[in-house]
Amino acid sequence: xxxxxxxxxxxxxxxxxxxxxxxxxxxxxxxxxxxxxxxxxxxxxxxxxxxxxxxxxxxxxxxxxxxxxxxxxxxxxxxxxxxxxxxxxxxxxxxxxxxxxxxxxxxxxxxxxxxxxxxxxxxxxxxxxxxxxxxxxxxxxxxxxxxxxxxxxxxxxxxxxxxxxxxxxxx
Numbered sequence: 001x002x003x004x005x006x007x008x009x010x011x012x013x014x015x016x017x018x019x020x021x022x023x024x025x026x027x028x029x030x031x032x033x034x035x036x037x038x039x040x041x042x043x044x045x046x047x048x049x050x051x052x053x054x055x056x057x058x059x060x061x062x063x064x065x066x067x068x069x070x071x072x073x074x075x076x077x078x079x080x081x082x083x084x085x086x087x088x089x090x091x092x093x094x095x096x097x098x099x100x101x102x103x104x105x106x107x108x109x110x111x112x113x114x115x116x117x118x119x120x121x122x123x124x125x126x127x128x129x130x131x132x133x134x135x136x137x138x139x140x141x142x143x144x145x146x147x148x149x150x151x152x153x154x155x156x157x158x159x160x161x162x163x164x165x166x167x168x169x170x171x
Contacts, residue, residue, distance in 0.1 A: 005042070005043050005077075005078070005079045005080070005081070005119075006040045006041055006042050006043070006048050006070070006077065006080050006081070007040070007041055007080065007081040007082070007119060007120055007122050007123040008038070008039070008040045008063055008066070008067065008080055008081070008082050008086065008123065009038075009039060009082070009083060009120065009123040009124065009127070010036050010037060010038045010039070010059050010062065010085075011036065011037045011039070011127045012027040012029075012030045012032040012034060012035075012036050012037075012055045013032070013034050013035055013036070013037060013055075013136075013138060013139050014032055014033065014034040014138050014139065015033065015034030015035050015055075015138065015139045016138055016139060016140045018140065018141075018142055019034070019035065019139055019140075019141070019142065020142065023035065023053075023054055023143070023144050024054055024055070025053075025054030025055040025056030025057065026055060026056055027055035027056065028056075030055075032055055033055065034055050034138075034139055035052050035053065035054060035055055035139045035144065035147065036052070036053050036054065036055045036057055036062070037050065037051075037052055037127075037130075037147075037151065038050065038051045038052070038053065038059070038062045038063060038066050039123060039126060039127070039151075040066060040067070040070045040080070040123075041122055041123050041126050043122060045122050045125060045126050046155070046159060047126070047151070047152065047155040048070050048073075048074060049066055049069055049070040049073070050066075050148050050151045050152065051065065051066045051069075051148065052139075052144040052145075052147045052148050052151075053144065059085040059086055060085070060086060060088060060089070060090045063082070063086055063090055064090060064093060067080065067094060067098060067100065067102075068097075068098060071098045071099075071100055077098075077100055078099075078100065078101065079100070079101045079103055080094070080100055080101070080102050080103065081103050081105050081119040081120055082102055082103070082104055082105070082120075083104070083105060083106075083120060084104060084106050084107070086102060086104060087104055090102060091104070103119075105119055105120050126155075129154065129155070129158055130151055130154050130155075133150075133154045133157075135150060136150055136151065136154055
């Protein structure tokens, strides 16, 4: 069996009024007051791990914890793709501690707006799916573990739809 090559990214989501100030923050880059979803997916777009934090939590700090969880659960991981927000000491930490190569996929300086980047489009596509689930369009949960459970539930629905879909006969 081939080793999985996951991708990691984060998404900031607005929080409802019921979300307490202890688990809510302000993401200055996206100008969102709420929470941040950190997600690791494999090359098929299947969820390997999720962690929900306050929106002001840095991507590198959350990725260190999340990649450690995912690496312990999935022992065959060798390479993970990430965007430019995950550079710095996290790359050395992953290599030294987790024996995991963190490959940074950067966009060129002359690109404007949203551009599909190789390998990272898989995790970007996954972020669109929970937004179709009404309960995940915003963060309505009081606890971050409840939000994580809702994301796992939403991804279970996606995976069962993929399994139930009729496949064309292979020649």
